[in-house]
Amino acid sequence: MPLRETAPKLTPEQYEQSFADIAPRMNARQAAIESARCLYCFDAPCTQACPTRIDVPGFIKRIMTGNTRGAARVILDANILGQTCGRVCPTEALCEGACVMVEKGEEAIEIGRLQRYAVDHVLDRNIRLFHAGAPNGRRVACIGSGPASLACAAALARKGYAVTIFDRAELPGGLSTYGIAAYKTRVSDSLREVEMVKALGVVFRQKVEVGRDVSFAKMEKEFDAIFIGVGLGETWAMDIPGEDLEGVCGAMEFIERTKVLPFPQVSIGKRIACIGAGNTAIDVVTAARRLGAETVYLVYRRSEKEMSAFPYEHELAKNDEVIFLWQTQPVRILGDSGAVTGVECIRTVLGAPDARGRRAPEAVPDSLFTIDVDMVVRAVGQKPVTDFLRAVPGIELRKNGTIVADSGHQTGNKKYFAGGDCVNGGSEVVDAVAEGMAAARGIDAWLGETLGAAQREN
Amino acid sequence: MADLRVKFCGIESPNPFWLASGPPTNTAGQVMRAFDAGWGGAVWKTIGERITNTSSRYGGIDYNGAKMMGFNNIELISDRPPEDNFREIAEVKKRYPKNLVIASLMVESKRETWHEFVRRAEDAGADALELNFGCPHGMSERGMGSSVGQVPEYTEMIAGWAKEAAKTPVIVKLTPNVTDVTRVAQAAEKGGADAVSLINTVNSLMGVDLETFSGRPNVGGKSAHGGYCGPAIKPIALHMVSSVAKAVKIPIAGIGGVGYWNDAAEHIALGASVVQVCTAAMHYGFRIVEDMIDGMSAYMDDHGFRSIEDFRGRAVPNIRDWGDLDLNYKIVADIRRDLCIGCQLCYVACEDGAHQCIEPYAAAGNGKKNSNGMGVHVPRIIVDECVGCNLCALVCPVEECISMKEIDEGKPFESWKMRAARQ
Numbered sequence: 001m002p003l004r005e006t007a008p009k010l011t012p013e014q015y016e017q018s019f020a021d022i023a024p025r026m027n028a029r030q031a032a033i034e035s036a037r038c039l040y041c042f043d044a045p046c047t048q049a050c051p052t053r054i055d056v057p058g059f060i061k062r063i064m065t066g067n068t069r070g071a072a073r074v075i076l077d078a079n080i081l082g083q084t085c086g087r088v089c090p091t092e093a094l095c096e097g098a099c100v101m102v103e104k105g106e107e108a109i110e111i112g113r114l115q116r117y118a119v120d121h122v123l124d125r126n127i128r129l130f131h132a133g134a135p136n137g138r139r140v141a142c143i144g145s146g147p148a149s150l151a152c153a154a155a156l157a158r159k160g161y162a163v164t165i166f167d168r169a170e171l172p173g174g175l176s177t178y179g180i181a182a183y184k185t186r187v188s189d190s191l192r193e194v195e196m197v198k199a200l201g202v203v204f205r206q207k208v209e210v211g212r213d214v215s216f217a218k219m220e221k222e223f224d225a226i227f228i229g230v231g232l233g234e235t236w237a238m239d240i241p242g243e244d245l246e247g248v249c250g251a252m253e254f255i256e257r258t259k260v261l262p263f264p265q266v267s268i269g270k271r272i273a274c275i276g277a278g279n280t281a282i283d284v285v286t287a288a289r290r291l292g293a294e295t296v297y298l299v300y301r302r303s304e305k306e307m308s309a310f311p312y313e314h315e316l317a318k319n320d321e322v323i324f325l326w327q328t329q330p331v332r333i334l335g336d337s338g339a340v341t342g343v344e345c346i347r348t349v350l351g352a353p354d355a356r357g358r359r360a361p362e363a364v365p366d367s368l369f370t371i372d373v374d375m376v377v378r379a380v381g382q383k384p385v386t387d388f389l390r391a392v393p394g395i396e397l398r399k400n401g402t403i404v405a406d407s408g409h410q411t412g413n414k415k416y417f418a419g420g421d422c423v424n425g426g427s428e429v430v431d432a433v434a435e436g437m438a439a440a441r442g443i444d445a446w447l448g449e450t451l452g453a454a455q456r457e458n
Numbered sequence: 459m460a461d462l463r464v465k466f467c468g469i470e471s472p473n474p475f476w477l478a479s480g481p482p483t484n485t486a487g488q489v490m491r492a493f494d495a496g497w498g499g500a501v502w503k504t505i506g507e508r509i510t511n512t513s514s515r516y517g518g519i520d521y522n523g524a525k526m527m528g529f530n531n532i533e534l535i536s537d538r539p540p541e542d543n544f545r546e547i548a549e550v551k552k553r554y555p556k557n558l559v560i561a562s563l564m565v566e567s568k569r570e571t572w573h574e575f576v577r578r579a580e581d582a583g584a585d586a587l588e589l590n591f592g593c594p595h596g597m598s599e600r601g602m603g604s605s606v607g608q609v610p611e612y613t614e615m616i617a618g619w620a621k622e623a624a625k626t627p628v629i630v631k632l633t634p635n636v637t638d639v640t641r642v643a644q645a646a647e648k649g650g651a652d653a654v655s656l657i658n659t660v661n662s663l664m665g666v667d668l669e670t671f672s673g674r675p676n677v678g679g680k681s682a683h684g685g686y687c688g689p690a691i692k693p694i695a696l697h698m699v700s701s702v703a704k705a706v707k708i709p710i711a712g713i714g715g716v717g718y719w720n721d722a723a724e725h726i727a728l729g730a731s732v733v734q735v736c737t738a739a740m741h742y743g744f745r746i747v748e749d750m751i752d753g754m755s756a757y758m759d760d761h762g763f764r765s766i767e768d769f770r771g772r773a774v775p776n777i778r779d780w781g782d783l784d785l786n787y788k789i790v791a792d793i794r795r796d797l798c799i800g801c802q803l804c805y806v807a808c809e810d811g812a813h814q815c816i817e818p819y820a821a822a823g824n825g826k827k828n829s830n831g832m833g834v835h836v837p838r839i840i841v842d843e844c845v846g847c848n849l850c851a852l853v854c855p856v857e858e859c860i861s862m863k864e865i866d867e868g869k870p871f872e873s874w875k876m877r878a879a880r881q
Contacts (some may be wrong), residue, residue, distance in 0.1 A: 037522040039855050042806035043818060064522075098801040098832040104856060372822060 003247050004339045004374045005293035013393040015263035019182045019291035022316075023087065026117045028111075035064035037101075038109045038233070046111055051434035052079035056095055063118055071118035073129045076196070079437075080154040081147050083121055083193055084122060084176045085430045086116030088184050090310045092278075095428070123192050132201040133160030138232035138447050140144035141166060141223040143210050146174020147421025147429045148229035150197050151436030152443075157200035159444055167200060168209040171260075174231055175421075176429065178256045181283040183290070187259050198287050211391045220393075220415060225443045228392065228403065228411070228418040229436060232382035238275060242333025243378075247340030253281045258287045269375030270446040271295040273343050275330055276379035277307035282317050284377045289320040297371055301329040301348050311334045329361060331368070333376055342370045354442055382426060392416060400425060408442030409435060460758035460767050464498070467652040467709050469585050471558050473498035474722065474766055475750050478713055478734035479562035479631075482744070484536060485802065490553065494844065495744035496751055499558030501655075501734060504535035504590045505543045505575065506564040506602070506826075517664030517675040519690065528690035528739045530662050532675060532682050534596045535564050540575070544582035551583035559583070564602050564775035565856040567612070569619045576623040586626045589617060589651075591642075592633040592658025594685045595644040604658070607633035610645035617649030621716060622625050627652035629711060632702075634691075635661045639698045640705035647706045655711035655734060656702060657695045659685020682836040688737040691715050696728055700777045703729025717746070719753030726766060727773040729808060773827065785877065786869035789846035791815070791839045796857035800834035804850035815843040816850060 012020070026034065046056040055074050062071035071137075075082035089283040091097070091112040092424060099108035122129060138161050142149035145167035153163040173190035198204065210219060219226055235250025237243055247269060257266050266292040274284045278298035288296045298317060303326050307314065317324075323379050327348045334342040347367035350359035380453030384401030394413030396404040402425045403418040405411050410416050421427065477483050477492055480764040484503040484656035492500055511533055519528035547559055565571045579587055591607030598605045606612045613630065630641055630646035634657035643654050652825050663683050664674040673681025695714020702710060712730025713773045716722050716827035717738035725733045738746050781837055793804070800819065808816040819835030826834040839850075851860040 033523050039801045039803060041801040041803065043802055043835070044836065045800060092830070097830040098828070100834070101802045102830060103799040103828040103834050191880075263541060 002339055003255075003267060003269045004140075004336065004341055006374070007294060008263050009266045009268045010292050012264075015291075019263065019315045023113055025115075025120055026113050031063055031114060031117045034110050034114055035060045039100060040062070041100055045100060046095035046109075049094045049098035050078075051094070051428070051430045052080070052085070052437065053434075054078040054115070060109065060111070060114055060116060063114055068118050068121040069127060069129070072122040072127075075115055075118055076122075076129060079430065079433050080151055080196065081176065081193055081429060081433050082115055083119040084147070084180070084185060084190065085433065086112045086114075086119060087189070088147070088180050088428075090251055090312065090346075090428060092312055093310060104424065123196075128199060130154075130158055130196075130200060132157050135162065137159035138224045139164070139178035139222065140225045140227065140443060140447075141169075141210075141219055142227040142229055144174055144228070144420075144422075145169070145172040145178055145194070145204060145206070146229055146231045146430040148231070148419060148422075148439070149174070149227060150176075150194065151433040152227045152229060152356060152417075152419065152440045153202045153282070153436075154197045154200055155200070155437050155440035156443060157197070157202050157441075161444075163202045164342075165204045166208050166210050166214070167204065167206050170207055170258045172204050172206060172231075175432075178259055179252055179280075180259075180429075181255065181287055182258050183286070183298070184441075192450050210342065211388060212281060216391065216393055224415075224447055226416050227436070227439055227441075228395075228416060228422060229420045230385050230388060231421040231432075232444060233385040234383050235378050236380050236383055238330065238378055239382060242334055242335055245333055245335040245340050245376075246338050247335075247374060248333060248376045248378070251276070251284050251377055252382060254377050255280070255283055255287065258291070263291060265382075266291055269340070269373060271297075271371075271373040272375045273297040273299050273330070273373045274377045274379050275299050275373055276381070277302070277309055278381070279309045279313050281379035282313040284379050285317050285322045286320045288375075288377070293375075294372075296320075297320050297325050297373065299325045299328050299329065299330055299343070299345065299371075302359065303327055303350060306358060327361065329363060330376075334370065338377055340374055340431035342372045343376060344368060344370050382421075384422060389422065408441055408445060409439035410446060460755045460763060462498075462754060462758075464732055464766050465783045466711070467586070467629075469558060469627060471732060472556060473751055474561070474726065474730075474732040474754075475499075475747050476501060476558070476584075476711065476732055476734045477739060477744075478736040479504050479560075479590065480736040480740070481531075481533065482736060482739045483491055484538070488744075489550050489559065490746075492702045492739075492744045493550075493554045493557045496747040497557070497744065499560060499585075499732070501560040501588050502536075502543060502547060502563050502584075504562040504564045504593070505540050505579070506535045506597075507566070508539050509534045509537055509597075510875055511537050511628075514675040514677060517684065517747050519664065519688075523652070526688055526737070528662075528664075529658070529688035529740070530664050530675070530684040532595050532677075532684035535562075535590070535593075540578065544578050547579070547582040547584055549793050551585075558585045560586045560588050562588040562590050562631070563620075564593070564597060564676040567601060567606065567616060569622075572616060572619040573623040576620050580624065580626055584626060586629060586652075587620060587624055587654060588629040588631050589620055590631050590658070591616070592631045593685060594633060594635050594659060594681060595659040597781055604633040604661075605637055607642060607658070608636050610641050613642050614645040614649035617646050617651045621650035629653040629655050631713075632656040632698075633658045634694055634698055634714075640701050643702040643706050647708050651708060653709040653711060653731075653785050654702060654706065655713055656716045657698050659687045660691055660694060662686030687714065688741075689715050689717055692721060692724075696724060699725055699730055700728040700774055703771060703774050704777075717741075719750045719757065722750060723757060723769075724773075727775070729771040731766065731770060779875075781875040781878070782873050784867050785874060786867065786872050788865045788867055789839050790844040790865055791846070792861050792863045793837065793839055793844075793850075794859050794861075795824070795825045797837050797856050798826070798831060798834065798836040799856055799859075800826070800828075800836060801855060802835060802837055803853045803855065805837040807849050807853045812847050812849045813843065813845045815840045815845065
């Protein structure tokens with residue numbers, strides 16, 4: 001991508017320092033002290049706040065007693081992506097936010113870090129905690145290899161299903177591999193988790209696009225049930241002039257480059273604007289700063305109060321000295337010789353709240369101004385993979401492009417189940433895991449019924 | 459300002475805080491530094507015929523991150539020649555005439571040997587003598603220490619031998635490793651002892667290394683039982699001090715689990731005139747006495763006690779037989795909703811471990827939220843079912859959240875003894 005001006009390259013040490021683990025793993029002593037602080041609540045609020053219902057006090061007490069392997073088993077039994085979740089969950093809005101220590105006026109127990117401590121313990125030592133169940137003769141396909149599919153596949157494999165994952169990407173792991181800031185997890189971290197699922201006998205078929213490389217008809221013939229966990233697709237366009245200039249890209253594409261390329265090879269402007277104020281936007285602006293961009297703007301048409309990024313994420317960007325342009329709407333991307341040179345913006349005021357209670361931004365007349373940038377990253381949300389989903393026979397889509405599924409995650413076509421972002425429209429990794437596991441239960445229940453019926457007929 | 463000076467069998471101590479016989483009182487250098495820090499007296503590391511110690515010697519029990527909640531040792535008496543110890547006692551007394559140096563003695567059970575060591579200690583200038591009939595480990599295998607203290611007759615006899623030669627007060631140090639400590643205390647009194655000190659350490663094994671299956675402390679893969687002490691043993695000590703306070707007329711030096719001024723005050727309230735401290739000084743050094751002096755003075759000032767005697771033994775009449783307790787006294791638990799953090803430890807403790815008198819949050823139907831807007835599940839006491847056992851208040855991690863409220867049911871005092879007498 002030819003940019004007008006690129007950020008100066010850093011030394012290898014500087015890159016590693018910039019992207020160093022944001023919540024470094026605990027050592028044994030830290031884990032012992034922190035785990036001892038846990039009150040071991042009964043019917044604990046942290047567990048209730050976890051979408052995957054991890055028995056948090058149960059695993060923390062196991063860490064305290066030195067039964068770290070048992071702690072990991074408790075975590076991974078409920079959530080096979082316990083490692084990623086320990087690193088990327090917005091814990092302050094989930095388990096740690098509900099921790100009774102908050103009401104006690106003390107620091108919440110560092111549940112996320114303790115979780116990671118326990119899971120790292122078994123991953124580092126290649127300890128196998130789970131095994132494939134005795135084969136039950138049933139075959140299930142999972143489309144997509146992100147958190148929802150991995151969770152669904154692992155749960156089914158443990159019950160004895162033969163599971164195959166189909167994924168169009170080169171590497172497995174979906175968002176865990178490609179879509180999370182490098183200072184939270186690296187590709188290698190995600191792949192270690194994938195290995196756990198592989199160890200259960202799950203077959204991964206990467207670079208295979210269902211509907212193109214293999215037909216739905218063939219899938220339906222070969223598999224007793226099919227789980228759709230394809231997540232979301234590309235970043236939405238902003239529909240403003242200049243989006244086709246060199247130097248404009250989507251947030252997911254940008255983050256993916258920071259994950260799969262060596263840091264010095266990631267093309268980065270000296271000055272960057274990121275449009276949007278969600279958690280993904282934070283991943284973009286912090287990565288941009290850490291890659292050496294000198295000036296990074298976060299441009300948002302509403303105010304700080306409306307930003308959807310978690311406070312913790314907002315704080316990260318502030319610490320990275322990102323410049324926040326609140327109530328600022330981009331109207332045109334400016335270019336010269338095909339490369340981005342700036343963004344023309346207009347100030348907004350917030351009008352009356354809309355149906356969802358969000359105040360609509362309205363442009364302030366005569367308030368146009370220009371920011372001088374070499375690169376623009378759109379972080380205004382991801383599109384559903386509508387073309388793919390429309391091709392799945394018999395499934396129903398909502399207006400926003402998400403899949404309609406029942407409480408057992410079964411779709412309009414009984415053979416298809418679905419979960420994760422392609423159903424919920426975009427949520428946390430832990431939600432995708434919870435839905436993948438729920439779908440596995442749904443599949444097991446449905447196939448169990450049909451299996452039972454078949455046996456009765458015989 | 460409260461007067462902390464204490465008279466203890468005729469000798470005056472600047473304050474009731476003494477170092478107990480043990481590693482902190484092994485040398486003149488330590489004892490003098492202790493006196494500089496503020497300790498009123500020091501019972502010298504037990505002197506006797508020279509022994510050899512093992513390595514290692516100590517073991518600790520940590521609890522929930524707190525170090526050395528319990529401590530034990532398999533160290534024997536002083537491994538220095540008696541003449542060195544006596545020479546150093548003389549040196550310390552010369553430089554610190556106002557502080558008390560008590561010579562702790564343990565020798566073979568021969569009248570002449572006891573006479574000899576009593577004389578040598580007094581010649582060195584010791585203010586008093588403490589006969590170590592308490593150590594449960596090592597020396598007991600050689601017929602000394604708790605081997606003596608576990609037999610009232612031996613205790614009486616050897617206390618008598620010491621008294622035959624002694625001009626200074628004789629204190630008998632008692633072992634808790636007996637069925638009834640009062641019998642031994644009475645034997646010491648009968649033998650002529652001027653005071654008793656208790657408790658010595660509790661017989662113990664600190665643990666097992668689950669990899670090597672050696673015990674702790676580990677001496678080349680083997681271990682032996684030792685003496686347990688530290689904060690963990692205070693309740694045992696308080697019970698024994700209060701029992702002895704009722705059983706003998708001679709003064710008591712309270713020992714066991716004293717780390718802070720309030721521990722000392724409890725010993726004193728149960729009848730001790732002075733306290734002796736070892737483990738806490740081994741953990742934190744001699745400086746701990748500064749707050750002992752300061753805190754005790756403040757406590758006494760706050761309560762109008764001008765001297766230790768003003769509150770010494772004040773709690774003793776309140777320690778009774780179970781049969782004297784009021785069966786009609788009733789309390790029930792009360793949870794403060796504003797303080798409750800929703801851990802539900804009270805609920806599970808009562809439900810599984812006590813009397814099923816607490817309902818979990820769901821049944822109580824409350825809507826308390828924390829600052830993050832997340833639910834705080836306040837359980838509810840079933841008042842009619844509550845037996846007033848204290849368990850919920852004990853497990854509650856929040857100060858003052860659960861309290862036990864007295865319920866006046868208008869019933870007269872009735873003890874089990876009264877009820878039994880009527881039937």
